Amino acid sequence: MARALREVGLARLGFVVGAWLFVACIVVQVFLVGLDVFATLGGSVHRDFAYLYGWLAPILVLLSAAARASPRTRALTLVLLVLFAAQTVLPSLRDEFPPLAALHSVNALAIFGLAIVVARRATEGIRPDPATTGP
Amino acid sequence: MSLAAVAWLFFVGVIVQVFLAGVGLFELTDWSAHRDLGWGLGSAPILILAMAVPARLERRTIWLIVGLTVVAIVQPELAAARKVAPVVAALHPVNALALFWLAWMVARRATDEARRIEPGRPRTPAAPASAMSPAEPSA
Numbered sequence: 552m553a554r555a556l557r558e559v560g561l562a563r564l565g566f567v568v569g570a571w572l573f574v575a576c577i578v579v580q581v582f583l584v585g586l587d588v589f590a591t592l593g594g595s596v597h598r599d600f601a602y603l604y605g606w607l608a609p610i611l612v613l614l615s616a617a618a619r620a621s622p623r624t625r626a627l628t629l630v631l632l633v634l635f636a637a638q639t640v641l642p643s644l645r646d647e648f649p650p651l652a653a654l655h656s657v658n659a660l661a662i663f664g665l666a667i668v669v670a671r672r673a674t675e676g677i678r679p680d681p682a683t684t685g686p
Numbered sequence: 687m688s689l690a691a692v693a694w695l696f697f698v699g700v701i702v703q704v705f706l707a708g709v710g711l712f713e714l715t716d717w718s719a720h721r722d723l724g725w726g727l728g729s730a731p732i733l734i735l736a737m738a739v740p741a742r743l744e745r746r747t748i749w750l751i752v753g754l755t756v757v758a759i760v761q762p763e764l765a766a767a768r769k770v771a772p773v774v775a776a777l778h779p780v781n782a783l784a785l786f787w788l789a790w791m792v793a794r795r796a797t798d799e800a801r802r803i804e805p806g807r808p809r810t811p812a813a814p815a816s817a818m819s820p821a822e823p824s825a
Contacts (some may be wrong), residue, residue: 560784574768578783581783582776582779584711584779585776585777585778586772588711588764588778589765589768589773589775589778590772642712650709650714653712653714654705654708655711655712656704656711657705659704660704660786661702663787664786664790678815
C-alpha cells in the first residue's frame, strides 16, 4: 500500500478518489431529487446535500494542479467548478427568468458527464504505462 | 439516416427530455410534454439496436446499445411505479443519468465506427487503448 502510494503520489491518488467521490455525490444528489418528486422527501435535503459536497469542486481544481494533471484535465476541472457554481445559482432565477432556472436539470447532466470525464482522466493518470511495465 | 445520426438524435432527445423535466419541476408548464416525449424516447433505442446489428459494429458497442435499450425501456416504468413503490420511482432521475451517459457513449462510438467502416470493405480493428498517452486519454 505504502509502495503503491509512493509510486502513484498522494496528490494523484487524492485527485482520483476525490473525482470519483464527486461523481458518486452527484448520483446521490439526483436520487434526492427523485425522492423529493416521487416520495415527498422535501427539496431542502437536496439543497443541503449540494452545499455539503460542493466544496469538493474547488478541492478538485487544487488537486488537479497538485497532481500535475495535463493542462486539458486541469481546464476541464475548472469548467466543472464553474458549472457547479452556476448550478447553485440557477434555481434562484425561477421568478425572474423561469426558463433559465429550468436549465438546472440540463446543467446537472453536463456536470455529471464532465465529472465522469475528469474522473476517468484522473484514473488514466495513475495507470502504469504499459510500455514500461511487464505483463 | 445513418446509425450515428439516429444515435446523436436520441442523445439530443434525452437532453430535451431532461429540460422538459426542469420545466415541470419549476412549474413553467405541466408534465405532459415530458411524459409524451418519454414514451417516444423509451422505444427509440430498439431502432438503434435494429440498425446496429447488421452494421457489423464492435461487440462492445452492441452491448452498450443493448444496455441503452434496457435502461430506456425501464425509465418510464420507474416513473409509473410512483404509487406502489415511491423509493423505486425515485430512481427515475438516476436512471436518466445512466441513459444520458450510455446515449453519449453509443453516439460517439457509432460515429467513430462509421468513420472507420467504409461500405464494402472489411472492418479494421480499433486503435489499442495503449496508443493513447496516459496524460491525454479520450474524454
